[in-house]
Structures are given as C-alpha cells and as structure tokens.
Amino acid sequence: MASNQIRIKLVKSTIGRVKRHRDCVRGLGLRRMHHEVTVADTPENRGMINKVADMLAIEEA
Template identity: 60%
Template sequence: MAEKKMIRVTLRRSPHGRIADHKKCVAGLGLRRMHQTVEVEDTPQNRGMINKVSYMLETKEV
C-alpha cells in the first residue's frame, strides 16, 4: 500500500479578528497557537481549507 502524502502547515498570522469561517478552517487543520506546526494528510478537503486561509499559513509538502 502506498504511503499517504502529508503537508506540514504552520500558523504564521493570528486568526484573531478574522471571518468566522476562516477561524473554523484554522481549527479544522488542528492549529491552536501562533507558530504551531502540524502535519495533515493531503486530501481535497484539507487542501480546500489550506487554500481558503493561505494568507495566514506557511505550507510545505513532506
């Protein structure tokens, strides 16, 4: 079975004062604090959330 592709996502800008949907996307990716880094699976759903709040994130494919 093939290994799952992962994306490393880091929160670089604060979600404070942003649109509610953008805050939910950040939380949905598992990010809670500034400069926190998480690895999420490369799925269309996660890609959509990353694209929506890309101005707050730094991403790197692992």
C-alpha cells in the same frame, strides 16, 4: 507514504478574521501562532488550506 502529507504552520493570528476562517484553522488542527501540524493531502484539507493560505506557511512533508 510521506509524499501525501503536508506540513503547515500558523504564521498570522486569527484575531479579527471571519468565523469561517477561524473554523478552517481549527479544523486543520492549528491551535496557536507558530503551531505546526502535519496533515494528510486530501481535497478537504487542501480546500481549508486554500481558504486561509495567507495565514499559513506550507511545505510538502
């Protein structure tokens, strides 16, 4: 079951980003810089990750 999880970490600030990007970061559960969360590997989460991929560090959990 661990293969369908993604571990993400916010490595760049959301300051100065458009509202859609800030909303994607919050929707993924990230609250502040260097905060890490594990989310399910679903098409919805993959879409949000792809929108803000330059701000995230991503690894398969």
